[in-house]
Amino acid sequence: MTLSSLKIGLVGAGGISNSHLPHLLTLGADVYVFSDAGAADLVARHGGTVVDTLDELLAIVDYVDVATPTFTHYAVAKRALEAGKDVISEKPLARTDEEAAELVQLAERLGRRLYPAHVVRFFPEYVRLHEAVQSGLLGDLAVLRFSRSGAFPTRTPWFADRALSGGIIMDQMIHDIDIARWVAGEVVRVSAVSNRAGTAAAPVEAAHVLLTHASGAISHVAGIWGPAHLPFTTEYSVTGTLGSLEHSSVAERNYTAHLLEAAEQGGLLPDVDPAENPYFAELREFTEAFGGGPEPRVSVVDGAEAVRLANAALLSLETGQPVELVSRVDASAEAEEKRAL
Amino acid sequence: MNTASRPLKVAVMSFAHTHARGYVELLLQNRSVSVLTSDPGIHSPAETRGRTLADELGVDYVDTYHELLAWQPDAVIVTSENAHHREHVELAARAGAHILCEKPLATTLADGEAMLAATQAAGVILMVAFPVRFASTFLHLKADYDAGALGDVFSVRGSNNGKLPSAREWFTDPALSGGGALVDHVVHIADLLEALMHAAPLSVTAVANQKLYADRAKAETAGLVSISYDNGVIAAIDCSWSRAETAPTWGGVRLSVAGTRGTVDVDFFGPRVHGLDSASGVPLELPYGPDFDAALLGTFLEAVGTGVQPQPDGAVGLRTLKIVLAAQESVATGRTVQIVEG
Numbered sequence: 001m002t003l004s005s006l007k008i009g010l011v012g013a014g015g016i017s018n019s020h021l022p023h024l025l026t027l028g029a030d031v032y033v034f035s036d037a038g039a040a041d042l043v044a045r046h047g048g049t050v051v052d053t054l055d056e057l058l059a060i061v062d063y064v065d066v067a068t069p070t071f072t073h074y075a076v077a078k079r080a081l082e083a084g085k086d087v088i089s090e091k092p093l094a095r096t097d098e099e100a101a102e103l104v105q106l107a108e109r110l111g112r113r114l115y116p117a118h119v120v121r122f123f124p125e126y127v128r129l130h131e132a133v134q135s136g137l138l139g140d141l142a143v144l145r146f147s148r149s150g151a152f153p154t155r156t157p158w159f160a161d162r163a164l165s166g167g168i169i170m171d172q173m174i175h176d177i178d179i180a181r182w183v184a185g186e187v188v189r190v191s192a193v194s195n196r197a198g199t200a201a202a203p204v205e206a207a208h209v210l211l212t213h214a215s216g217a218i219s220h221v222a223g224i225w226g227p228a229h230l231p232f233t234t235e236y237s238v239t240g241t242l243g244s245l246e247h248s249s250v251a252e253r254n255y256t257a258h259l260l261e262a263a264e265q266g267g268l269l270p271d272v273d274p275a276e277n278p279y280f281a282e283l284r285e286f287t288e289a290f291g292g293g294p295e296p297r298v299s300v301v302d303g304a305e306a307v308r309l310a311n312a313a314l315l316s317l318e319t320g321q322p323v324e325l326v327s328r329v330d331a332s333a334e335a336e337e338k339r340a341l
Numbered sequence: 342m343n344t345a346s347r348p349l350k351v352a353v354m355s356f357a358h359t360h361a362r363g364y365v366e367l368l369l370q371n372r373s374v375s376v377l378t379s380d381p382g383i384h385s386p387a388e389t390r391g392r393t394l395a396d397e398l399g400v401d402y403v404d405t406y407h408e409l410l411a412w413q414p415d416a417v418i419v420t421s422e423n424a425h426h427r428e429h430v431e432l433a434a435r436a437g438a439h440i441l442c443e444k445p446l447a448t449t450l451a452d453g454e455a456m457l458a459a460t461q462a463a464g465v466i467l468m469v470a471f472p473v474r475f476a477s478t479f480l481h482l483k484a485d486y487d488a489g490a491l492g493d494v495f496s497v498r499g500s501n502n503g504k505l506p507s508a509r510e511w512f513t514d515p516a517l518s519g520g521g522a523l524v525d526h527v528v529h530i531a532d533l534l535e536a537l538m539h540a541a542p543l544s545v546t547a548v549a550n551q552k553l554y555a556d557r558a559k560a561e562t563a564g565l566v567s568i569s570y571d572n573g574v575i576a577a578i579d580c581s582w583s584r585a586e587t588a589p590t591w592g593g594v595r596l597s598v599a600g601t602r603g604t605v606d607v608d609f610f611g612p613r614v615h616g617l618d619s620a621s622g623v624p625l626e627l628p629y630g631p632d633f634d635a636a637l638l639g640t641f642l643e644a645v646g647t648g649v650q651p652q653p654d655g656a657v658g659l660r661t662l663k664i665v666l667a668a669q670e671s672v673a674t675g676r677t678v679q680i681v682e683g
Contacts, residue, residue: 140552147498149604189548195575198493207575208575224604227602
């Protein structure tokens, strides 16, 4: 199918919109951008059309891409769903479990599609891992390690406010929490330790999250929001009864330069190969699904479950103890029950 | 005690630990040391121990610890099963010998405390064999840390992964080893953090399973541990025996340290020559680099000469043991466990 006739509304003009907007345009969509701030600059950089209100945007477009700060995902996605739109939501799907669960039910009830943008599922090294595990190459998984490091996002203040962003666990580590669940299955226990240091102007934050999967496999997810010069790096190491796989973004670089004019260091987003851009692959898969294509590799239930695991980790920080998770209530069954009542 | 006029007398108690062979080989190369060994008991015919191993190594041997200690050694290296460390350290201390004890210090807190008390009462050195802190890469990290190059350290990741120990049956018998991978591998990283930060661990959370080597293991083979320290640092350790038996090398130790001014990643056993076996397609890995055990042993022997207690001492052994015991309790209870100082 072609997207040339499709109109997509991009809500928000922050960091990730600079990634999403050019990809949506490349996909052939007409993109309308609404944001409280920065929409004109964003459109001037990449293209598209600025609209002045969310209502105006919803009146024009067929689909909505929510790329606003975490704490507003729920309200924007809800309005878009209620306006009859299929929706892409930047991760996390919502800030709280209740909001995420409500969005799952709302999408189900209204028969709309809602896709959480867990882009790491589109990074080829994680796709390889998932395929290998699914194919049985590694056998029964025993122990998994995931790590993600980059600069503390100081560009806008809301990241530093745990109430708004959920801190490093909800914002950054939710990627690997989702991958751990994607690869090793449902999680039954979560514990976490976290630390904030540095200064108000130059903060750093770290956390370690331990997951126990229903299968008995155990995962460690590590996150660093470090000093501004820290490059973005990722690692994983996964061992099962039949084999192991590990990956380090530093070790697998295919372009090494030591130039007099050094490129800017420090990273909020990983380096990607432009010929196989995961952000593009993600938006292509979502928009193709909107047009009747196959269901994407990540569902709204996956998004809500990632939020639930991240919030369990945040609860563990508060209580100082591991959090046992009651098994996930199947979203559609719960929706069914609500309709019956 | 020794004088320059005669060689240092060093006794090796037990060949239970595979490191005994390495220590004996290093000691035999040292012209200022004379060595006597003993490894009494009935050993499995599958394992080269006792007089057979001593003959193979070309080292002097006696049949009993009584004879070994009657030789009046200046120093004793205890390389017995973990659960026997206390008994042998107490014997050596009573004989007035300085002691290098294989890690972990002990398998119970009571044993560890008794060992510290015995060596203090006898006025002898107790050093615990944590070799990785003697790596030049660790000294580099320590220098950067002490110079403030890392800024305020806020998070650490460590991994110590290896194969299921197979050269000696007792390693996987919890009655003798004290447990599985948690006992074997957490202490190395914990010791590095001791040496780096001198901070006290406050609480420990751990998860474990027995999926790898399930047919042979009698305790956990995979373990992940998170630790909060009193300086605010959070650390996580992967201690799993997650290296396949078919792997070209034993495994390794890695440490990633994050501070407000940057990060340092160390792969202590990383440098190696890579290649391929043409017939099988199996990777060839030929590790190289200095022997950390030699630096450890050199530090111990020097301390025996001066009588000055070296690091890591028994107190370090005890604090790292407390982390292991807390991790085991956390696995058993599913709870985060507080560590009581004292």
